[in-house]
Amino acid sequence: MQVFSLATFRRVAALALLSVGLAIGAAQAQSTAPLSAAGQAAVDDVISKAADDAADAAIAANVHERFVSRFPGAPVTDVRATPYGLYEVNLGGDLVYTDEAVRFVLDGTLIDAETRRDVTRARKEELSRIAFDDLPLALALKQVKGKGERRIAIFEDPNCGYCKQFRRTLEEVDNLTVHTFLLPILSPDSHVKVRDVWCSKSREKTWDDWMLRGKVPPAATCDDVGGEVVALAQKLMVRGTPAIFFDDGSRANGALSLDAFKTRLDAAAQAAPKADARK
Template sequence: MGLNWIKARTVRQYQRAALAGVLALAAGTFAMPSVQAQTADAAKLESVKDAVKKAFDVEVTKVQPTDYANLYEVQLGGNIVYTNEKAEFVLAGNLVDAKTRRDVTSERLEEISRVDFSTLPLTQAVKLVKGNGARKMAVFEDPNCGYCKKLHKELATLDNVTVYTFLFPILAPDSVTKANNVWCAKDQATVWTDWMNKGVEPPAATCDTPIEKNLALGQKLAVQGTPAIFFESGNRVNGYVPAARLNQELDRKGSK
């Protein structure tokens, strides 16, 4: 085994070691800017958030960049608006992608409004079971809500469903009284449906109620009106919808 062969092998080993060192150095060099970039991005988002709060005196839930020229998505509770880096303006409305015709805002609103049904405190709700009760939905309702009463006409046509009603009195002073009377009734579901479907006044009753907790829960979930409907799939629908849509949502699979 000659000296030249040993020298050649040594050179090859040195070259491999040097290449490995260069690659390691390059990996380290390129890794650091990514961390710095993430820090810079986070700082920029926080800056946009502070600028919006200062300019418009609102509580900002979250800020994130969009795919559209220096436009940032700003979440205000359950709502979305758009602004630029310095919050020099706010755009309220639906952002539509010109190429795909996607309603980006509606998609994002559906995404951020999703709720894990299993986390809802269902013991705070009036429970109505129809048929085998296999399908489940939860509704925030005010006793004086006209659209809630209209929704109940649709609910009457459904089968194999359990409806959890969170009494959510926000429309009138006597909404609280009616909600309390319904909750304190011996047969909550019957008294509630008789009132909503037939106008039978809930009899006066007193007890400890979860009404205050329901109001706090509704605020947490950004419930801004009634009815607000939550399904096992995680989907949410605000306002009255016909039975066909209810059945469609109740049959939808998703997070439970």
């Protein structure tokens, strides 16, 4: 990738946008009703914004190039300007920040001092959103509580203590459908338990017996889905358990408290498509 100066890029952008202006002028010449002052101002605003956006994109491309040159092999997937005078560099889901010259790099959490908003966490949540209906739910256990109108999907390891803690929290929530992806990542025994649960006659009951009551799943053999779930988790950048996906595509990492879970659940239910619209 060639690195252009901002001045050079503005000249290139201006030439590209000139054709847009000529096309608009030609259209006006053929029209019996020329653009009003307000209409012309709107066209000028569009052209100006396009030029600014193109210039910003060029700067981000330059930052991308400089960052990779300083950190060879860095998995940079995107670079974008922030309202804080820094550039956000996406490293496959991990975020760092740098200046335009890439002289300094901030590897940590960016906090908005006025609002106390965790900018980094909010951005990561935005980037990690999914389309819930695109999840391969056939690979998951399914448990319906009450009407089951609200939905979540969870990635859990059978040897995850926080997952067991969250399972007890779920016991306090009604009107919920829970899709559980059995993710064997913590120990070799995890895969054994996932296989035994998946191959049991009553998967959901066997899972709850283990997670809530400590009853070891009976040994069983079949073609389990552990490998497919591991691949899915990697695709979704799930790096620990429990990982909770809500109906609106947002996610939470770790065992939420009951109040925090209910708050997220209600917010997701408001934002997610209604059941009738999903059919």
